[in-house]
Amino acid sequence: MKKYYSILLTFLCFTIITSCNDEEVISDKNPDDEINQTEETVLKADTVTKNLLIEGAELKAGTPPASNGNISFSVKETEQSAFLNKGFKIGITTNDNFDGAYILVKSTDNEKADSYFDIPNTPPSYNKKNTKTKSRFSSKKIKTNFEDNEIEVNFTNNIQPGKFCYFVCIYNNQGYVSAPTEVCVEVEAWGGNTALVGTWNFSKEIKTIENKTKTILLNQEDCDEGYIYCGNQKELVVDNAYCHTIKSLPLTFNADGTYEFENKVNSKNLDYNASMEACSAIIKNEETTYQSKGNWAYNEDEDKLTLVEFEYIEDINGTINKKTYVNGELSIVGLTTFTNSELIITDEYTDENYNEEGNIEVITEKLEYFFTKQ
DSSP states (O other): HHHHHHHHHHHHHHHHHHHHHHHHHHOOOOHHHHHHHHHHHHHOOHHHHHEEEEEEOOOEEEOOOOSSSSOOOSSSOOOEEEEEETEEEEEEEEESOOOOEEEEEETTTTBOEEEEEEEEESTEEEEEEEEEEOOOTTTOEEEEOOOOOEEEEOOOOOOEEEEEEEEEEOOOSOOOBOOOOOEEEEEOOSSSSSSGOEEEEEEEEEEEEEEEEEEETTTTEEEEEEEEEOOSEEEEEEEEEEEEEEEEEEEOOOOTSEEEEEEEEEEEEEEEHHHHHHHHHHEOOOOOEEEEEEEEEEETTEEEEEEEEEEEEEEETTTTEEEEEEEEEEEEEEEEEOOEEEEEEEEEEEEEHHHHHOOOEEEEEEEEEEEEEE
16 A cells, blocks of 8 residues: 555656756746747848849849949948848838849848849839828828938738848949949848737827927927918918827737727817918818728837838728738837836937928927827
């Protein structure tokens, strides 16, 4: 009998120890680490090339013509993020006239593709960056004077998270080809930080323009001035030409890498054409509900959050607008800091405008959006 109890006790102890060890193994697995590890995958150059979509481009066998000088350019960054089903953009800045660009993909282990893209400098391959839209958290737009050219590169569904690089160079109709610039891309996986999962409610916005800071709370009106140029060359300054009030803005991050938010805003906007004709301020009132759905990605190296919108519904005074993006649309891109109870998304950019003397001045604007965990 004692021997029986001894064997039974030994078996129970072994079972308990084994169960505890199994639980420890499961608890040690960090889903964020697993997601981030997929982004280190080396993507094959030929596989990437076959799954890039560049409207207006021609895929040619071999390698691009060699550089022979007399033309130059620069790119905004030599390391960039790309997103599943979305892709990335290549910004080209140059003072030279050019007729197109060549792109050759290579893997991070230096394997070059067997073919390259010849992209003529004509729409729709290139887009002029004449305007920039503020994040979907704001209903305002700003104008810029940047004349950089952007090449939009989309992905098929076959591109997976990982890394690759590409060489880009430009050419002109005189046969000159610039020196190539190498850019490396990390294709972000959706999600990437489980601490963000849940619903966050907007609480306030801190706006900094040229070192002047203003805090706008939920349900607090924020206004900017505007101008009217009448037919008699008379200029009128309208103090509260553009006003908006965020009534509610819940933002939900799901564990599967999807997101959704609903932004309810009351706005008062200057009707410019009617005001110019009357030579007095005419203001239109709008009640807007903007519902956005898509995917989110968190870059752990840069603490950067990106929302890629795939569909939205906008209700302006009862008029409904809907849109679906096959390749997605960048909605929010911002540096992110957060605790268990507070999330801050920061969007910072520069804007070029002409001043009263006709000279270009650069204005820096930073927007910080604060959210509290529900």
